[in-house]
Structure formats: C-alpha cells, structure tokens
Amino acid sequence: MRTFLRVLEWTFRNDFVEPFIEIVLFIIIFIAASSTFINPGGNTQIFSSLTWNLIYIIVILVGIGGVRSYSLGLERGEVVRQMSSLRLTRSGFLWRKWLSLYLIFASMLLITDAIIFFEDFGFFPNPTLASNWGSFGLLTWVFMVPEQLALLVFLNSLVAILSLVFRNTTVSLLIYFVYTFLGVSLYTVSHLGVASYLQLGYGDYQIVNTASDHYFYLLYQPYNTIGLRVSALNAAFYVGVIYRVVGGLIMLVLAALRFRGMDLD
Amino acid sequence: MKISLRGVSKSFGSTHALRSVTLEFSEGVNLLLGPNGSGKTTLINVLAGITYPDSGTITIDGLEFRAERRGEWRKGVRLLTSRMGLLSDKPGYPPNYSGLDLLRFSIPPEADPDDAKEWLHEIIGTLEMEGYISRRIAGYSSGMVQRLGVAASLVARPSLILWDEPIANLDAKSRLAVVELAKKVVSAGSTLIVASHILAEFEPVTNWLGIMRLGEMVVSGTIDELGGTTGTYLAETDSPVELARVLLEHGVVKSLTLGPDSVRFVMEENRDFALESLIGGSGIRVRSLRRELMKPSEIYRKYEAV
Numbered sequence: 335m336r337t338f339l340r341v342l343e344w345t346f347r348n349d350f351v352e353p354f355i356e357i358v359l360f361i362i363i364f365i366a367a368s369s370t371f372i373n374p375g376g377n378t379q380i381f382s383s384l385t386w387n388l389i390y391i392i393v394i395l396v397g398i399g400g401v402r403s404y405s406l407g408l409e410r411g412e413v414v415r416q417m418s419s420l421r422l423t424r425s426g427f428l429w430r431k432w433l434s435l436y437l438i439f440a441s442m443l444l445i446t447d448a449i450i451f452f453e454d455f456g457f458f459p460n461p462t463l464a465s466n467w468g469s470f471g472l473l474t475w476v477f478m479v480p481e482q483l484a485l486l487v488f489l490n491s492l493v494a495i496l497s498l499v500f501r502n503t504t505v506s507l508l509i510y511f512v513y514t515f516l517g518v519s520l521y522t523v524s525h526l527g528v529a530s531y532l533q534l535g536y537g538d539y540q541i542v543n544t545a546s547d548h549y550f551y552l553l554y555q556p557y558n559t560i561g562l563r564v565s566a567l568n569a570a571f572y573v574g575v576i577y578r579v580v581g582g583l584i585m586l587v588l589a590a591l592r593f594r595g596m597d598l599d
Numbered sequence: 600m601k602i603s604l605r606g607v608s609k610s611f612g613s614t615h616a617l618r619s620v621t622l623e624f625s626e627g628v629n630l631l632l633g634p635n636g637s638g639k640t641t642l643i644n645v646l647a648g649i650t651y652p653d654s655g656t657i658t659i660d661g662l663e664f665r666a667e668r669r670g671e672w673r674k675g676v677r678l679l680t681s682r683m684g685l686l687s688d689k690p691g692y693p694p695n696y697s698g699l700d701l702l703r704f705s706i707p708p709e710a711d712p713d714d715a716k717e718w719l720h721e722i723i724g725t726l727e728m729e730g731y732i733s734r735r736i737a738g739y740s741s742g743m744v745q746r747l748g749v750a751a752s753l754v755a756r757p758s759l760i761l762w763d764e765p766i767a768n769l770d771a772k773s774r775l776a777v778v779e780l781a782k783k784v785v786s787a788g789s790t791l792i793v794a795s796h797i798l799a800e801f802e803p804v805t806n807w808l809g810i811m812r813l814g815e816m817v818v819s820g821t822i823d824e825l826g827g828t829t830g831t832y833l834a835e836t837d838s839p840v841e842l843a844r845v846l847l848e849h850g851v852v853k854s855l856t857l858g859p860d861s862v863r864f865v866m867e868e869n870r871d872f873a874l875e876s877l878i879g880g881s882g883i884r885v886r887s888l889r890r891e892l893m894k895p896s897e898i899y900r901k902y903e904a905v
Contacts (some may be wrong), residue, residue, distance in 0.1 A: 410689065595651070595669060
C-alpha cells in the first residue's frame with residue numbers, strides 16, 4: 335500500500351505538472367456547468383449527456399497523462415527510477431501506475447459529477463426540489479457514474495498499451511487520438527451498424543439512457559399501458575459495457591505482458 | 600553476494616552490444632572499464648533487469664538462471680533488484696520533486712526511521728548537498744544531479760550497488776566524496792559494480808577489474824589474478840641504507856627509493872635471478888621481499904594495448 339501511495343504521489347506531482355490537474359478540473363466543471371442552464375431542478379437531462387459533453391477533454395486528459403507516464407517516463411528513465419527506488423517488479427509497477435492514473439482521472443470526473451449533481455438538485459437539502467429525489471434524473475446519474483468509470487478503464491488501458499508498444503511519445507499520442515476521436519465521432523443517432531456500439535463518447539446514450547430507461551420503468555412502471563412487461567436491455571447496452579470493461583481489461587493484460595518482456599533502456 | 604555471468608549476449612538490431620560476456624564479480628569494488636560504446640552500460644542494464652539479454656546465464660549465490668527462458672531470467676534478476684541500488688545512464692529524476700523528496704521516496708517503507716534518517720544525513724553531508732537538497736530538481740546543475748543520483752542509489756542501504764558513470768560530471772572534490780562513500784558501503788559489506796571510463800579515482804579502492812571493448816570482455820578478474828607483477832620490488836628491512844648501497848654497488852637496479860624501513864627498486868633487465876643470492880650474501884636482514892602488483896591503470900594499459 336505504501337509503495338502504491340508513492341507511485342500515486344509521483345504520478346500526481348510529476349507526471350502531471352502542477353497545476354495541470356487543477357486547471358483541467360476547472361475546465362471540466364466549466365464545460366459541464368455551461369452545457370446547461372444553471373437552473374436548479376430545471377434540467378435533470380444533463381445527466382444523460384454529461385459524458386458526451388466532457389468526452390473530448392476526458393480523452394485528451396487521459397491521453398496526455400498516460401503517454402506522459404508510460405512513453406515519456408520510459409524515454410526519460412523515470413519508469414526505471416520508480417521501479418528501482420521502490421524495488422518493484424514490472425507487473426507490480428504497471429498495476430500501481432495504471433491504478434494511480436485511474437484514480438486521478440476518476441477523482442476529477444467524480445468531483446465534476448458531484449458538483450453537477452448538487453447543482454441540479456438545488457444543493458441538497460432543498461425542500462422545494464424534494465420531488466427530484468427518486469426521479470428519472472437521479473437514476474440516470476446513478477448509471478452515469480459507473481459508465482464514466484468504465485470509460486476510464488478503456489481509455490486508461492488503451493493509452494497504456496499504445497505507449498508501451500510504440501514507446502514514442504508523439505506516435506503513441508497520435509495513434510491514441512486518431513482511435514479515440516474516431517470512436518467519439520462514430521455516433522450518429524440513426525447509425526444502425528456495430529460501429530455505433532463501439533462509440534466512446536456517447537456511452538450515456540447507449541449505456542446510461544438504455545439502462546436508466548429500463549430500470550426506471552422496471553422500478554416504477556413495470557407494466558406498460560397494455561399490461562406487458564418492459565423490454566429487456568438491448569444489445570447496444572451489453573456491447574457498450576463489454577467493449578469498455580472487458581476490452582479495457584484485455585488491453586491492460588496485453589500491456590502488462592508487453593511491459594514484462596520489453597527492454598526499458 | 601556472488602554474481603557471475605556466462606556467455607551473455609545482447610544485440611540491438613545489427614549492433615552487438617554484448618558478445619558472449621563471461622565473468623565473475625568479486626566482493627568489494629568491481630570496476631568495468633572501457634571506451635564509450637564498449638558495452639558497459641548494457642551490462643549494467645542487464646544486471647539491473649532493465650535489458651534482457653538474448654542468451655547466456657547468470658549465477659547468483661549458486662543459483663543459475665538462463666536468459667533463453669525469460670521468466671527464469673526475471674526470477675534471477677529479481678534476486679538482485681530486491682536488494683539493489685542503481686545509478687543508471689538515464690536517471691529519470693522527477694523535476695517537480697526536491698532532492699530530499701526523491702531521497703525519501705527511495706527509502707524502503709520497512710526501514711527503521713531513525714537509522715534511515717541518520718544514513719540520509721550522512722550521505723547528504725559527505726556529498727555536500729545540504730545547500731540545495733530542498734530545492735526542486737528542475738533547477739539543479741548536472742553535477743548536483745549526479746550527486747543526487749549517487750545518493751539515491753545508496754539511501755536504501757543496498758547490498759548490491761550498480762553505478763553507471765558515477766563521477767562523469769563531477770569536480771575533483773565531489774569525485775573523492777563519491778569514492779569515500781564507495782569505501783564506506785563496501786566496508787559495510789555491499790558489493791559495488793561501477794561502469795566508468797574514468798579510472799583514477801577508483802583505482803585505490805578497486806579489487807576487481809573488467810575491461811571491455813566492442814561488447815566483449817577482454818579480460819576480467821581480481822587485481823591479484825590479473826595484475827601479475829611489475830618490475831618493481833619492495834624489500835622491508837631495518838637497514839634500508841645498507842641494502843640500497845649493496846644494490847647500487849652491484850649495478851643491478853635502474854632506480855631506487857628509500858623508505859624509513861623499506862627499499863623500493865626497479866631491477867635492470869634480466870638481473871632478477873641474482874637478487875636473492877645478492878641480498879642473502881650481504882648479511883643484511885630483510886623481513887620480506889616481493890614484487891609489487893600492477894595497479895589497475897597498468898593492467899588497463901597492458902590489456903588495452905593488446
């Protein structure tokens with residue numbers, strides 16, 4: 335645990351040059367807040383498009399942080415410095431670094447989510463907005479948080495594998511941006527192909543909205559007007575979740591295997 | 600700790616960085632010498648687990664690990680890295696840390712805090728880093744950074760220390776301070792492996808020498824094994840003046856230096872055979888007579904010239 339905290343501290347203080355994180359956090363909150371009217375209780379639909387509003391800055395932040403930690407860290411000898419100073423094995427180092435980056439990104443997103451949550455619910459406790467509690471908006475927020483955490487698993491692992499395979503900061507970042515921006519822009523409302531399931535940005539559409547719709551009706555209106563149960567979650571939901579979580583974990587395993595077998599000089 | 604390598608090779612594309620290197624390190628200070636590009640850094644990196652060799656074997660305290668099986672090699676290197684202090688050619692210092700932050704970062708969590716603090720201050724004091732150790736590393740000069748690297752490699756009290764060019768950017772005083780620390784850690788039982796193209800400062804403390812050229816280990820071994828003897832003799836006696844007179848009268852020495860209870864002299868060519876009978880016949884009591892061993896620099900010149 336103590337070695338993990340040291341890697342986390344290194345990542346926070348060195349891989350992100352202070353006050354990079356603070357600036358990015360401000361931008362994230364600004365983007366999130368300005369994407370809707372500051373109108374407490376007025377627009378809970380922001381939760382169903384929050385990831386979409388933030389996706390570019392999430393992608394950019396994870397890309398820069400990851401490439402800085404892995405590719406540039408290898409080029410500058412910082413990876414070896416951390417491993418030798420803390421006497422870590424290669425896999426021991428990789429999971430600590432991955433988790434450090436993950437926790438930093440996740441904390442920033444959770445802070446944003448929390449601020450938007452309280453903004454929308456009138457800064458609890460606000461008795462005039464009591465009806466919002468237990469509403470569709472709340473359910474959407476509940477699904478949006480794990481959806482964003484799953485997105486981070488994918489992006490964090492993607493940047494790890496690219497950085498360790500190409501070992502060149504510029505090339506790794508370029509390929510990462512091409513892949514992720516393409517993933518973001520795959521979304522079109524009318525797109526019916528598999529590609530629409532593999533989008534990165536609009537997980538709040540394929541995952542959050544599908545799940546919150548489904549569970550809202552399951553919880554509050556299990557039978558529709560003609561007495562039939564609500565339909566099951568669709569393929570887009572499962573593909574989206576599996577793509578992010580399982581895909582992310584597979585890439586992490588591949589990154590670990592690559593890291594174990596490579597020369598670090 | 601006994602470490603030996605057998606047939607270790609490593610190529611980067613068409614460049615053969617190590618060509619079937621075989622050696623056995625000794626305890627104390629082990630010095631790897633060779634010009635730039637001779638493979639010293641690659642060898643240090645192989646020992647540090649940074650680079651995997653293509654082939655060969657490493658033996659650590661009697662346990663053998665083969666490079667052809669990477670998992671096996673990793674296990675072997677893990678035995679070294681778990682007790683190793685490293686100063687590598689790419690030291691990778693975090694610019695936003697202070698030197699003190701980095702040194703504290705390198706202290707093992709399980710270390711006794713009082714002991715660690717005392718040792719930390721001793722290192723900082725010996726290397727005269729007090730004036731800047733609390734400043735951000737980003738503002739350090741190359742010499743400051745070099746001293747920090749040496750300090751960081753020692754702070755965990757490792758039993759194996761690998762240094763790649765530890766004195767390259769240092770002034771004369773700092774070089775001596777580094778050698779002073781080397782003596783200290785070696786006397787505490789650590790094994791030190793130093794790759795350097797600078798010999799002078801480490802010469803007095805070196806007891807093992809490896810000379811590399813173009814990826815090959817030209818020769819390696821302890822100074823006793825490699826050096827052989829020079830043409831210089833050292834005779835310890837209570838009558839140095841009388842002994843010097845005898846040697847000069849018989850015209851067998853080229854040069855001669857008197858000590859308070861010894862005579863150091865260089866024999867004329869092919870006159871060594873007469874020495875013992877000459878001294879024996881003089882009636883002068885000589886406590887010991889021996890040929891001096893070659894210094895590392897002399898050994899280096901001898902083999903580098905081959």
